[in-house]
Amino acid sequence: MSVEDTSHAESTDVELGGAGESIRLEGIRKEFGDVTAVKDLSLDIRSGEFLVLLGPSGCGKTTTLRMIAGLETPTEGDIYIGDEEVTRTLPQKRELSMVFQSYALYPHKTVRENLAFPLKKMDLSDDERSRRIERAAEVLEISELLDKEPGQLSGGQRQRVALGRTIIREPRAFLMDEPLSNLDAKLRVHTRSELRELQQDLGTTTVYVTHDQEEAMSLADRIAILNDGEIQQVGAPEEIYQNPANEFVAGFLGEPAMNFFDVAQTPERIELCGDDPVPLTGPVPAPTARIGIRPEHVALASQHTDDEARTPAFSADLLVVEPLGNAYELELERGGVQFTARVRSLPDEVRTADSVDVVFEADSLNTFDADGSALTTAGGETDG
Ligand code: ATP
Secondary structure: OOHHHHOOOOHHHOOOOOOOOOEEEEEEEEEEOOEEEEEEEEEEEOOOOEEEEEOOOOOOHHHHHHHHHOOOOOOEEEEEEOOEEOOOOOHHHOOEEEEOOOOOOOOOOOHHHHHHHHHOOOOOOHHHHHHHHHHHHHHOOOHHHOOOOHHHOOHHHHHHHHHHHHHOOOOOEEEEEOOOOOOOHHHHHHHHHHHHHHHHHHOOOEEEEEOOHHHHHHHOOEEEEEEOOEEEEEEOHHHHHHOOOEHHHHHHOOOOOOEEEEEEEOOOOEEEOOOOOEEOOOOOOOOOOEEEEOHHHEEEHHHOOOOOOOOOOEEEEEEEEEEOOOOEEEEEEEOOEEEEEEEOOOOHHHHOOOEEEEEEOOOOOEEEOOOOEEOEOOOOOEOO
């Protein structure tokens, strides 16, 4: 919605946000001297979507966001907002709104004045300005705080004011860099769900940077996973969790992490390597070099009812039992290879056992070639 569209609206009808615009990165590279922060990155962000850039520290997330914002210029490649090429357009001309980790509020201005600040350069009547401030405060449930100063607010309230400053301007997109990382754990989870709701209500394209996979999973329409300046996979959270494109994505997503095993394959059989090999049952694609299995798919044989397990029951040394409240994590070892199981309940005799019989559940294997690329879906079907 444009500025003109809202100028005659009644107070409660003021609409903030808007569909936002698509953002396209084409062949982006960014070098800082000898360091290549981003290598040949291409990404299409859809209008109205919540896209999370996720990856380990130093993988190039912030640099990518800063290039979209116009705070860094790519060494190579082009950036588009909608149909407009903006690669070298000044940040203030891009009409984007950015929220950082730190709240960046003016300490000696009231919440109302803080919210009014981004509207300063816009040609609005006093009435329209007030209506927008009240609407943003209403959406973020901070109406009763409008006359307070930031020092009188809690961390969560301050962060909401910072978000208010972002949504009040009707930007073409929101850019957020770990905006919740300064909040304590409980407030972070709460603010996260509020943020998701707010973005859905406003429908504004959002690009969000985090290294926290749980945050990414709960917020994103789609996640782009980065490593070492390169995109590894882009997809819906469940899709990349269940069908990771490669070993990096498979190992990065999930807590505890996926178990990996080298496998040896002959025309007759395929088995997990180690001093005491375990045969695999069922088909596995020919060039498989490693398999991955998530801890929740390693089951105790005594609790397992599925006839089509991907291994026969095999014995593993039980190294550690860690109770988690609603589940147990077991550290296991077979033939010199350690792995983790996560089970919902634990029979008494297992608690004190030195070894247990386990199986890998059916439809649970991810298979990878020698380069670490995925060969199959988790369902065991050959990809493509
Ligand atoms: P984090 O989660 O730790 O913030 P990130 O994924 O956001 O990491 P970036 O901040 O984009 O990563 O940094 C990517 C790489 O580029 C890193 O090696 C970093 O040291 C380097 N880098 C980033 N900005 C600069 C700069 N201004 N000058 C030199 N090197 C930089």
